[in-house]
Amino acid sequence: MTESSKVETAALYMNPARDVAVLNYSNKYISDIFTLINSKELAEVVRLFLEHRRHDEESTKNYFEDTDPKTYLDTIRAVLLNRDDAFDKYNREEILDSIEELYSYYRSYLRIGVLNVHGSDATTNTFMQMDNQFNELVIKTYRTIEEKLQGSRNKTYRQVSAGTSACVLTQSHDWPIPSGYEALKPIRFLDTLMLRPPMMMTTPSNKREGTFTAVPDNPINKFHGSQSEWYCFPAKIGESLAYIYFHRDYFVSGISLANLFEVADAKDVAGHKPDLILLFGLQETEGGVSHYYHDTENDIWVGEVPYNDKTTYFGYMKKMCLTLHNLHMIYENRLPIHGSMVRIKFSNGKNKNVVFFGDSGAGKSESLEALQEIADDKILSLETIFDDMGSFTLTDDDLYAQGTEIGAFVRLDDLSSAVAFNNMDRGVYLNPDRKNARVIIPADSYRRVIAHHGIDMWVYANNYDKEIGIHQFDNKDEAKATFIEGKRFALGTTDEVGMSTTFFANPFGPVQEEEKTRPIIDKVFDRLFDQGVYVGEVYTHLGTDKSKDSLNESAQELLDVLMNS
Incomplete structure (x- = not known):
């Protein structure tokens, strides 16, 4: 029309x-x-x-x-x-x-x-x-x-x-707006949201393409949005404070954020400069694609996403938010992790914090699902610390992990029927009738997500080799090489298909700042091997074997190692 x-x-x-x-x-x-x-x-x-x-x-x-x-x-x-x-x-x-x-x-x-x-x-x-x-x-x-x-x-x-x-209930807040950012002043913040799930929503696009690159000029100069057309979702992404400005035509993505990120309280916004600012739905961006800019003077990471059909896919909003957050983490000398972390309580009294690592489609979620399916009564409870992105922090005498999201943005095909039905009354469903159908469901409280979690096991999700089970790396150089190469067989959840490699399996921060990320990687692996943490890989077979048999065998070996170590 x-x-x-x-x-x-x-x-x-x-x-x-x-x-x-x-x-x-x-x-x-x-x-x-x-x-x-x-x-x-x-x-x-x-x-x-x-x-x-x-x-x-x-x-x-x-x-x-x-x-x-x-x-x-x-x-x-x-x-x-x-x-x-x-x-x-x-x-x-x-x-x-x-x-x-x-x-x-x-x-x-x-x-x-x-x-x-x-x-x-x-x-x-x-x-x-x-x-x-x-x-x-x-x-x-x-x-x-x-x-x-x-x-x-x-x-x-x-x-x-x-x-x-x-x-949604909206509110205006006074925050220390830096010079050059005055155009943001009239835009109201989302204060409180009420959803009526299950919410079924459709968008013209259902796949994300490419990575985000830096630009030399601040995108804020292109922002001329009016109060009637734009809204701001104030989010806590890990420990980053993000002001996510979006055009009202992107309310599908804007409202979906409520199931993914913690809404920042009024006291967190009033008087506080954000670490991250996202401008989602600008009429013009360089080359018509998404970019970011580091405003070093004000120490703000600014993202820009253009207004077009392609960017209606929620992955653009989520991944740009996480890219800005991860860049912020790298500059804080923390290591962004593309993966999921769970705390598992076993029937034998042991508790283990396990991190699954890998790029999209490698089998992180599937490994966890398989582990739950074959465990029977051996697993008493399983708590998700982060579903897609987290970070490792090194202190003088400690290494701990934190999450970023309070929810999970997952493919419907990846969910077991039990998980899908148990969360139906809380879910936000995106394009449920199409390929790469997604649902956003709450997973954990913000308090638990940002707590300091120890690491008992870190495994790379290997979806391309034919071995079955899990493999522990003998030395840190071998382990580091595998994690850094970021190899996987792409399954079409992005625009990539076939065998690919991505630096540290994370195109959302480490790829953009490889030089700054490498020294942090070195320090983290040094600490992990000094502390005797299990660092290995789990063979998911998603790129070679469409049946669940091989993955379940790998999950069984993973379960045995966790319960007996």
Whole structure:
């Protein structure tokens, strides 16, 4: 659809090209059926719907949909008022069929209710109550019209998210804005979020491409966003404070962040300069791709991601956030780890902290799933410390790991049915009907994620060799060479296919700063081998064997080593 097909009123924004709708409760809040039916906002929704139906080649012919929005809504008002002329021009069945399609069309959007805390008495409880009441109003309006057209009451009622998919409370904060960053001042922060899971969302893109590179000029100079179009998600990524600014057309990614990163509290934002700033949805970036810039004067890592169909995939937002965080870690002399870490409590009384390491598709998640499947009652509990990215920190007498995310962004195919179903009522699902379908589910509390965790085992996920089981490296040089080479058989979760290598299996920070990362790698391996930590590799067979048999055999050997060491 054309640019003119968007809805843009003070209270409602809808973009059919992104399937995103933003309802501004601060500017207008509708609380009864006839105000809703007579609103400019509903007339605009009907206009979009009729345009959509006329362009939909698969839609069945419905003469009621050949009319204009005014006549359409006049007819609905007549139905609600039980007027005799309600069916003079169109029959009940046509009107009912169209109302069903209108209801489904509106609900196909990601619908975000927004309420600003300033200028109102909004609190966490009242903003959720307002959103609940609006949802009840929409579903009540739909059912009232439906039952009048049917001439009978329904026998089955389904309490779906009729009005909104989620609601956010926004707030302005005073923070020490450096010179040159003044354009960010009007943009409001997301303070509190309410999701209505399971949330099923679609985006034009479903795969990430390439890596992020440095640019010589600060992207902040390209930011000219308005308060009505942009929002800021304040996130705690590990111990980094990140201000993630995104255009409202990227609300799919913006709202999904709530299941992945801890929302920074007002006290963490007010008066605090961030370590990281991300500008997501800029109209222009160098070469039309994603970049970052290190503002050394203000010690801020600034990322830029362009507005286009490709960057609608959530992986762009997640990985740019993690790239900025990892770069920050490297400059803090910490080592970013591309992998997952779990704390396993065994039935024999032992507890082990295990880190699985490797690039996308190497088999980190699959190894963990296999371990759980074959363990039976040998594993009492398993706690995820980090699912995709963490960091190792060296002190004078210690080496510990920390996580970055409170949630997991995983392929649906990688989840066992038990894990998938147990988390369905909390999940944010992205393109569930397509290849590389993903879900974002909460995994652990922020307090536990950033705690200092010791390391009992660190294994490289090897998905290309034919060996079965696990292998412990005899010396640190052999181990370091394998980890640094970052070899894997790419499975198509990014734009890579076939055998590839990535420095330290991490294209999100170490690749960009290899020279600074290598000395940290050396120190970490020295400490690990001095302390006798198990450093090895687990053979996942994902690149060569599609059955689970070989992976389960490797998981069995891993289990035996963990329980007997």
